[in-house]
Amino acid sequence: xxxxxxxxxxxxxxxxxxxxxxxxxxxxxxxxxxxxxxxxxxxxxxxxxxxxxxxxxxxxxxxxxxxxxxxxxxxxxxxxxxxxxxxxxxxxxxxxxxxxxxxxxxxxxxxxxxxxxxxxxxxxxxxxxxxxxxxxxxxxxxxxxxxxxxxxxxxxxxxxxxxxxxxxxxxxxxxxxxxxxxxxxxxxxxxxxxxxxxxxxxxxxxxxxxxxxxxxxxxxxxxxxxxxxxxxxxxxxxxxxxxxxxxxxxxxxxxxxxxxxxxxxxxxxxxxxxxxxxxxxxxxxxxxxxxxxxxxxxxxxxxxxxxxxxxxxxxxxxxxxxxxxxxxxxxxxxxxxxxxxxxxxxxxxxxxxxxxxxxxxxxxxxxxxxxxxxxxxxxxxxxxxxxxxxxxxxxxxxxxxxxxxxxxxxxxxxxxxxxxxxxx
Numbered sequence: 475x476x477x478x479x480x481x482x483x484x485x486x487x488x489x490x491x492x493x494x495x496x497x498x499x500x501x502x503x504x505x506x507x508x509x510x511x512x513x514x515x516x517x518x519x520x521x522x523x524x525x526x527x528x529x530x531x532x533x534x535x536x537x538x539x540x541x542x543x544x545x546x547x548x549x550x551x552x553x554x555x556x557x558x559x560x561x562x563x564x565x566x567x568x569x570x571x572x573x574x575x576x577x578x579x580x581x582x583x584x585x586x587x588x589x590x591x592x593x594x595x596x597x598x599x600x601x602x603x604x605x606x607x608x609x610x611x612x613x614x615x616x617x618x619x620x621x622x623x624x625x626x627x628x629x630x631x632x633x634x635x636x637x638x639x640x641x642x643x644x645x646x647x648x649x650x651x652x653x654x655x656x657x658x659x660x661x662x663x664x665x666x667x668x669x670x671x672x673x674x675x676x677x678x679x680x681x682x683x684x685x686x687x688x689x690x691x692x693x694x695x696x697x698x699x700x701x702x703x704x705x706x707x708x709x710x711x712x713x714x715x716x717x718x719x720x721x722x723x724x725x726x727x728x729x730x731x732x733x734x735x736x737x738x739x740x741x742x743x744x745x746x747x748x749x750x751x752x753x754x755x756x757x758x759x760x761x762x763x764x765x766x767x768x769x770x771x772x773x774x775x776x777x778x779x780x781x782x783x784x785x786x787x788x789x790x791x792x793x794x795x796x797x798x799x800x801x802x803x804x805x806x807x808x809x810x811x812x813x814x815x816x817x818x819x820x821x822x823x824x825x826x827x828x829x830x831x832x833x834x835x836x837x838x839x840x841x842x843x844x845x846x847x848x849x850x851x852x853x854x855x856x857x858x859x860x861x862x863x864x865x866x867x868x869x870x871x872x873x874x875x876x877x878x879x880x881x882x883x884x885x886x887x888x889x890x891x892x893x894x895x896x897x898x
Contacts, residue, residue, distance in 0.1 A: 476870040477883065480892035481840070481863035484756070485719035487889045491707045491726065492518035492880045493542065493700030496659040499566040500636050501666055501698060502526045505546040506535055506573035507644050508670060510695030514544045517700060518880035521873070525564050532560070533570060551577055558584040558611070568595065568633060572640035575604065575617040583613040594629040598638050601625040602649070619645045619688045626652040630680065630777040635660055642684035643672035644693050649684045656680055657778040658701045658730050669696035680777075704730040705784045706854075706879050707752065708738070712788050713858040713886070714754045715743040716795045721889070723752040737781050740768055741789065742796045760837070762798025772831070774803035783807055787855035790814060793834035794822040795862060802832045813852040817859060819843050820867070845869045854879060861891055 493516035502523075505512035517523060519542070527537045527544070534552040538545045554574055561567045561584060574581040585592075589608060596613070600606050602623050605616040623646060627634050635655040640663075642649035654660075656678050664677045670693040673685035687693055702725050714721040715738075728747045735745045742760030746753040763769075773793070775783040783806045793800040794817060804810045811832050814824045820843045823835040842865030845856055853875035860867035869875075872895070875882060887893055 475873045476868060476896050477872045478894040478896070479857065479860035479863070479867045479869065481861050481865065481867065482717075483861070483890050483892050484717045485714045485721055485861075485886070485889040485891060487721065489710050489721055489723045489885065489889060491702040491710075491723060492516070494659050494662065494703040495520050495522055495878050495880075496632070496657075497662040497700040498523045499526050500569065500659055500663040501700070502530055502546065503566070503569035503572060503636070504640055504663055504666055504670075506530060506533060506548045506551065506570065507576050507640060508693045508695060509547075509549050510693075512546045512695050513697040514546070515542065515697070515699040516702075517542050517544045518703070520880050521877040522566070526566055529560055529564055529567060529570065533574075548573075554578045554580050555582040556584065558586055561585050568592065569636060571599075571615065572637050572644070575615055575641060576644035579617055581615040583615070585611060585613070589613075594627065594631050595634045595637060597628050598625065598634045599641075602638065602641060602646070604641075617641070617645060620647070620649075622648045624650040624652075627654060629653075630655050632657055632660055635682075636663055639664055639667060639674070639682065639684060643667040643670070643674070643686045645688050646684065646686040647688055649686065651682045651684065652680070654680050654682045655778065657782075658704055658727070662698065662701050666696050666698040667693075669698060670694050701730065702726055703879070704734065705782060706882070707731065708734045708785055709788050709854050709858065710886075711745055711752060711754050712738065712743065712792050713861055714889075715757050715760065716792055716858060716862040718756055718758065719754070719890070720756045721754040723754075725750055726752045733779055733781060734785065737773060737789065738792070739763070740773065741792045741800065743792065760792065760796035762793070762796045762800055762836070764798070770801075772801040772803040775806050777806070783810065784851055786810060787813060787852040788858060790824075790832060790834060791817065791855045791859045794824070794836050794838045794840065794859070796836045798836065800834045800836070802834060804830050810851065813849060813856070816843070816845050816856060820859060820863060839864055842866045843868075846871065849874070854882065857883075857886075861886070
């Protein structure tokens with residue numbers, strides 16, 4: 475699939491965000507911890523959630539979906555193995571280790587990628603007392619319940635935190651997790667585990683104390699409404715600003731957006747939070763903050779509640795449209811700024827200092843260009859760049875944009891964007 479975007483059209487109207495697709499992945503894995511029914515609400519229809527549900531079915535879950543409500547029931551797990559075909563296709567497959575270990579005590583993970591990608595996760599599992607044996611392309615796990623564990627994660631990892639919380643809730647009695655991730659989707663998981671019968675202190679912080687159910691009862695069923703997707707909300711607001719539009723975004727969680735709004739303010743975007751609404755007024759132009767203490771300070775990513783890495787591409791696009799010079803610093807992941815060559819081809823003034831830092835001078839008039847195969851994490855940012863360009867832009871392999879965000883192209887069209895989708 476490719477699409478042709480005709481830029482220069484302001485976005486106008488009211489936008490209703492989807493549920494957090496990352497939450498959907500975590501909560502789907504957690505639903506398999508129990509044989510009781512679990513209901514998830516506000517689940518986005520994305521490629522990533524569909525793949526996760528198919529994987530859950532393959533493991534033994536019964537999954538039914540009614541629009542944005544999903545019902546899961548897992549009387550038993552059919553296998554203890556996450557085979558290579560699954561782990562190659564599904565990034566979140568490793569999350570299923572938790573329910574398999576909780577219910578079967580043994581698990582096997584087959585992988586084709588380097589074992590180093592799992593280093594932090596395997597270290598967390600070992601610290602919980604789980605026996606981890608690494609072979610050639612195969613990792614075997616054996617878990618036994620525990621009374622008390624006090625661990626510190628090597629990285630502030632969402633997946634590592636999720637695995638530790640799920641296992642602590644189902645197999646531990648008392649577990650303290652330091653250096654835990656605290657993103658909104660992790661908080662959703664922790665609230666759901668609480669609904670299932672665990673008791674968790676420190677939700678939203680980097681120190682989590684999990685009082686599990688092992689030895690007293692089993693985890694039960696739950697009904698959980700996913701948080702609105704803060705990355706989608708911030709991205710749509712940013713696109714509205716660079717197209718000089720006016721938007722109201724309803725159904726937001728202000729606490730998830732406060733720091734994002736502060737960072738966008740430095741790029742000249744004024745956003746106003748009122749209860750569950752976010753309002754974007756029309757911006758004739760964007761100007762990088764001239765406050766003395768902010769002149770040389772970079773826009774940088776940090777673990778939550780810092781600025782999310784998933785928004786660094788969008789912040790870079792905004793910087794191309796703001797008068798002034800902005801240093802973008804991606805501190806958490808390698809190579810996420812390499813997409814800037816596509817913006818440079820469109821006319822942006824960007825110097826890539828190294829794989830983690832880019833210097834952006836704006837504003838730049840972006841011209842039409844052919845953009846091939848956007849990265850899943852940068853696709854929406856490139857779409858935003860195309861929407862503020864002065865000529866038509868073609869984006870190939872555009873289906874990747876819908877991997878994480880539900881029908882975002884159709885909803886942008888509803889706000890006035892001119893986008894032609896061509897199936898190929």
